[in-house]
Amino acid sequence: MDFGGGEEIRFEVIGKAGVVTLTRTKALNALTENMVHALAAALEAWEQDDAIHCVLVKAEGRAFCAGGDIMNVYRAGKEGNVLVGFFADEYRMNAQLARFPKPYVALIDGIVMGGGVGISVHGSHRVMTGNAIVAMPEVGIGFFPDVGGSHALSRLPGSFGMYMALTGNRVRQGDALAVGLATHAIDAESQQALIEALTTSGDVDEVLRKFSVVAAPQTDAATFDAIARHFSRDTLDEVLESLKKDAERGDDFAAATLSTMLSRSPTSLRVTWRQIREGAALSMDECMRMEFRVLNRMLTGKDFYEGIRAALIDKGSTPVWDPASLDEVSEADVDAYFAPLGAQELNL
Template identity: 80%
Template sequence: MAMDFGGGEEIRFEIVGQAGVVTLTRPKALNALTAKMVHALAAALDAWEGDDAVRLVLVRGEGRAFCAGGDIMDVYRAGKAGERHVGFFGDEYRMNAQLARFPKPYVALIDGIVMGGGVGISAHGSHRVMTENAIVAMPEVGIGFFPDVGGSHVLSRLPGSFGMYMALTGNRVRYGDALAVGLATQAIRAESQQDLIDAFTASGEVDAVLSRFHADVPPETDAATFAAIERHFSQGSLESVLASLKAEAEAGDDFAAKTLATMLSRSPTSLKVTWRQISRGAGLSMDDCMRMEFRVLNRMLDGHDFYEGIRAALVDKGSTPVWNPPALEAVSDAAVEAYFAPLGERELAL
């Protein structure tokens, strides 16, 4: 039974058997989230929370992505025209917090790319099921932004400082590593997706079905590299992280050299703000993380690097961004702290 929550052609809602099934239907745009999709998903969660016919919610994406993030070109164009699209993010963050509170099983079936806003509509649910095609990343520091949509809550809680590593590099993770650190709760083979969906809709028994389909997959990263990630990224400051990487890079370590080079190509402001955001997120509730991220967001939309990062990545594709300030030393602690200052009457209302 199809239902309409106002998402138009961009997102589909159906009740199939015991399940509320959500399908993101913008495959050409890698299912990037629009304001319409955010509002519709929030409305569906509201409706299905109180509907006894829906025992679980299943979310999937059409095509080769689950969801590659938010549709940020609108934000870019608005910013260039002197307007700030704060509203889209406020609605998205409210929906992320709503999902984290959702009392029923919420299964994200991830068969392909999941980044940024896609992590926001999957990581806060009860189950993240990934296939061998899954690619997970929070690549925001590469576009002068920060890992929002609850990144401060999710990434700060991954073991072995793996979330800090993901946040500060933007590096991509495959399903074995995702399973090893808890970003994925289960792994399955891509060819068994339809059988899994059929079993969910028929029985409504989430854990029993998942245990039947779960494929045990080893991590892609070896134990020595996991240990190196923890050693470098558990340091007490961003400067110490970089010094730790630099020392091992100079001693000939390939992983440290590559990781350091990646970080040094990212926005210095983003790196400093992100380090503080993830560090603080570890001690905050999901709602407080979202309030903190909304404060940071407002300042990012007033800044330079976010627009420059989008220009380089999406407008003049493949060009090198020119960050301002250009170096980490030029980003003062006071400048970083200003991103986290209260917004007064403009705080995120949850």
């Protein structure tokens, strides 16, 4: 079955399920434009097909999906060709997935970041093995947690989504289950049996009841409480001051978290703070339009390209952010990222 994804993504109808397999293993299944278009086409076709009871998305290799094909975006932008169209199509697909009326099972085994979160977290069922590692690390590359991050992260309990957004820290299976990023946990060894059961019966909830296991959080209750206390503050500056006070008292978690945040792009931090706060009151479609406004400004700025250079071109080097400090990023600067685009607004 071919929806135009070539050798990067495979589509099959197996029993009662539409099965999607990401096959771009050498690139950790990073999403390309062809993959985005193909998945959108498959969802549209399978939504209308009464023989398809559910959709299952899985991946080959050691990653579910490490994000979007960010190097392609970087190269194009450096050449003066800002790939806004790729993101527009991806955001439309994210919104389409959030509206998808049938059970959508993301079987996550390994790394899932950025765009990979976008093709999983908005689905009805997020099934994670013990190998799952989840993150939205965009503030570390001068970007922001897009693909609907403003909708999904803002709705996690205990300000955990704000914590993820502002640090980019990784989350394992137990924590993901505890905060609702995952809906179910399974043993990695049971994946093939789960797939066979899902495609045979099509009854997602019944099958997952049989395969689900208990996964204890990796984070203890005291740290969850600390995250909620720090990251529920009314301003980003108050978050940082709260962390600083605890760090000065010898709190290792606060010290490490503060150090992490201060290494991130100051612009990204301020924009992301606004994005997550506003996203809590917006619908998914409204979030995608807001994110598209931010995206347009990010791709014509400096920090995204500097962040990619430091992380992926000159691997391990320290990025030089511009502006270099949070104090240099004004409220007016942040406002400009969220300003309407007029005729260029995202059309959903």
